[in-house]
Amino acid sequence: MKHYLFILFYLFCNAFIYAFQGTFWVYLFCFLMFSAIVVWGSFDIGLGYFVNSITHKKTKIKEVALTFDDGPTEFTPKFLDLLQENNIKATFFCIGKQIEKYPETFQRIISEGHTIGNHTYSHSNQTGFLSTSKMIEEIEKCDGVMLKTGNFKTDLYRPPFGVTNPNIAKAINKTGKKSVGWNVRSLDTITEDENKIYRKVAKGLQKGSIILLHDTSEKTYNVLVNLLVFLEREKYSTFTIE
Template identity: 75%
Template sequence: MKHYLFILFYLFCNLFIYGFQGSIWVYVFCFILFSLIVVWASFDIRLGYFVNSITHKRTKTKEIALTFDDGPTEFTPAVLDLLNEYKVRATFFCIGKQVEKHPEIFRRIITEGHTVGNHTYSHSNQTGFLSASRMVEEIEKCDEVMLKTGNIQTVLYRPPFGVTNPNIARAIKRTGKKSIGWNVRSLDTVTGQAPAVYKRIIKKIRPGSIVLLHDTSEKTTLALKDLLLFLKDKKYGTYTIDSIIKPEHHD
């Protein structure tokens, strides 16, 4: 999938230009189309064009990964209570600033056996426009906060908003991270009600799915309760992202 879009685009433009030689608007059209494809590739982490991100586990076993972004927050304890009640382990991609704000909650995440990942220090709205060096700073500063607060290090990294581009790709390589995406997006930050979030997830989950949630609202907590009941009823297990990361071997 990584290069298919651009190969098809290249072939299409050659055919299009050949058929309409001499018109400047043909070139303008192709440039606009190319720009749209680049934007699409930047914002859809599942395409893996700029960064090879893990978006699911290849398995036929009925199990999924529950992942939570943007915490810890005041809503995280309720999420942890539910996960503990159902004996489920999840993966939390934490923002450095939030770890500083809620250090005790961050330590609870670790103590209760969940996996943590890096979600940058500030989760800047300008993420897609930052230089590679600035992105390295964002990742490394989050690492420093997590090490200081929870005495933990992680290779897991999730790009804010799922945005990838050449600068972010370079930053991920320089910091030795593994980019983690998803293939089930709950849209819990934009969907109005918990039942809609829950229904969207259960329609899309398959064995090996990685589900994107946010521990930032009561709505998500309510949807999670129904989701955990569903998983139990359908005999779905869960896995954490660290369990599918292959350790690197050095000579």
Template identity: 75%
Template sequence: MKHYPFIIFYMFCNVFIYAFHGSFWVYLATFFAFSSVIVWGSFDIQLGYFVNSITHKRTKLKEVTLTFDDGPTEFTPQFLDLLKEYNIKATFFCIGKQIEKYPETFKRIILEGHTIGNHTFSHSNNTGFLSTSKITNEIERCDEIIFKVGNIKTNLYRPPFGVTNPNIAKAIKKTHKKSIGWNIRSLDTITSDEKKIYKKVTKSLKKGNIILLHDTSQKTYNVLADILLFLKERKYSTFTINSIIKND
């Protein structure tokens, strides 16, 4: 977590500017620079600015991991069929209300040996503006549903949209979660071109990459089929997120 040291640095800069009679514009420029870092740190989970998230695996092996957010959905069974065909285990960060909607699919994810992570109860669009208590409630409600439907517990958590801030950091600590990020973002929820999504994932693939996908559309399913073929041809093996935690 880099937030608090940076605040101290910002305060030191203000004292320095004051001591040398800096102008209003210097103060303003410093403030905007500070604000820009805060915003950047909130939306880029790889920075670890507010929360130390796992974003890759340190490994010498030619291996990567597939993670799927926002399910289960009506499309998830197709994804499971494809993963089973290639004998690949993935990690699914599930939304509580989606588990309630598709309980049998959720049970199948577990039955077929995939790893489950918490992705909050509702995946609120206002996640970045929620209080610590509300975020904690979102995480705990999802945990309750995961246990009720799947009879399992998980210490894995992925912040919706990858957004982090001090409130989310406190909620993660309070619920004893491990924050899981990524270092390959497919952008499959905002890009309609399947070729662009495929290229986004494969063009810079490296050992230990954590790939972010969503089991929420036919489009991503089609891309996944090509990605799995790519991994097979390039002789990549796969790991699941819980294997990192066990070896951490």
């Protein structure tokens, strides 16, 4: 995707500069446009601008993946109970610090056969500004906690906030991870209305969708209850990110 964006941007700028005789304001406009594209590429993981990420499954059948970020938390056992009751396997992208806080829950995720991915050690709010070495440290430290707590290794990685850039791309490559994104984002961490979250997810579903949720609140648990009813009614099966 990024190659097409670069080509289109290059052609656009050349035509624009030629048409307006390359004045200062034209060059400034092109610079600002380029900056906007880079920012867009950094925050939209689906573009694959810096990192090629798994965002959906190519399939002809009605199946979706339930993925949960930022756990384990105090709410995760309820999510696990619900998934177990419905005989559904999900994918959990876990934070190293949270694993240290809830080791038994992390072990339960493993024992119940769910797929697990690395979501960095601290999920820093400064993720987009960290150096390559610091990002590698974040990923490897989480790997170490997973190995120590659950004797578990994973090659799956989900960038915090879905943010990617050259440093993060290098860190993913050097740690041998596969980046996993989504194509249905619930926005459950910033939306308070449970019904609004549910409608957003249900409306966005397609065959092979990867759904981004968080096992961090009672609110999302309630959304999941309704979502599982919807999936059963609409005859959707589920898959995990393997």
